[in-house]
Amino acid sequence: MTATASSAHSVSTVSSASFGIDTPHGPRPVTVAYKRAGAGEPLLLLHGIGHHLQAWDPVFEILAAERDVIAVDLPGFGASPALPDGAPYDLPTVVAALRGLCAELGVGVPHVAGNSLGGLLALELGREKLARSVTALSPGGFWSEAERRYAFGVLLGMRQGARLLPLPAIERLSRTAAGRLALTSTIYARPWRRSPEAVVAETLALRDATGFEQTLTAGRDVVFRDDVQGLPVTVAWGTKDRLLLRRQGVRAKYAMPDARLVRLPGCGHVPMNDDPALVARVILDTSR
Structure with missing residues (x-):
């Protein structure tokens, strides 16, 4: 399914898009599952490791009232097949897949919101100038080794x-x-x-999830310390995040001095479920 960002989308079922990406073994086909609805500027939603696009269900309709929302199953998670043999689950490869999906769907450069692994990917898309704005909810990459x-x-x-x-x-x-x-x-x-x-x-x-172990392996050496400049960036952290402790948000602010750091009171690691209205407001405020 290919559609332009200017048209309205009422699709809430899961669709899939196939396209090619470059791998260490040459061009390979990739298929990514996604759910799309709404109208307006495009907004890409990226879930965390081991989750699926339905993580965004609590906020999906709220966001779709103002944006052309595309929630994605990352390669090897949810309904998206594994990456081709030999393709690593590292940031450059997954970013290439997301760039290919955006091209296939005709959305150009979208706003991006991500949670956990998805937050790290959102920041990487912003660093590569492949995002209009970035909202990172408890993103990976700002941890100490312990x-x-x-x-x-x-x-x-x-x-x-x-x-x-x-x-x-x-x-x-x-x-x-x-x-x-x-x-x-x-x-x-x-x-x-x-x-x-x-x-x-x-x-x-x-x-x-077929990509679980390989994604964890690829993440062992990931530390995000780059600034993301030239676009609005919000880093938001739940005060009750038990997986990635909220002090990691302070490190994110040091790395990205111009980013907005937001507390999400009473929210855990996947805050969309804990306070949908607050999370939707943070995403929409950033994308405005």
Whole structure:
């Protein structure tokens, strides 16, 4: 599906786009799943590792009232197939895939908002002048080595837990507030707000992500210390982020002195679920 940013989009089902990117082994085809709706200036939404585009569901319709919103399943996550054999899951390769998707959809240079891994990718797109504005929610890359090891260890533990639980057990846990707390309290401060269906779907997305281990491997040496200049940048951090501690936001501000640093009171690592209205306002304010 290819569409221009000037037209209105009421599509809320998941579509896919295929295009070529350069890899160490030459040009290879990539397919990326996405959901698109709304009208106005284009806004690209990027989820975190082990998640999927439905992470943005709590804010998607709010944003689509003002923007042509495109929520993406990153390669190897959600409904997007793995990258071609031999293509690394590093920043340059995934940025190339996102650039190819934007070209295929005819959106040019979009506003970009990302969470966690998606926040790091959003900042990289901004640094490469491939974004009009950047909103990074608890972005990766501003950790100390000890903080990175802690976060990666927690993520690997979550992945292992998702793989060990049979589907009936996941479904049973998701039906109670206590079960949703057990499954998702690492990333949400208010896990009871998440629907049982959403918790099942994201647990399966974590379990089945083909790009998970390779993305973690590629992230071991990532430290983002570059300034992102010439465009509006907001870094927002949940005060109850248990995965990437909010002091990392202070490091982000040192690296990017002109960026706006915003506290998200009472929000966890994936704040879109904890306070949709606040997160949507932060994204829209940045993109204005």
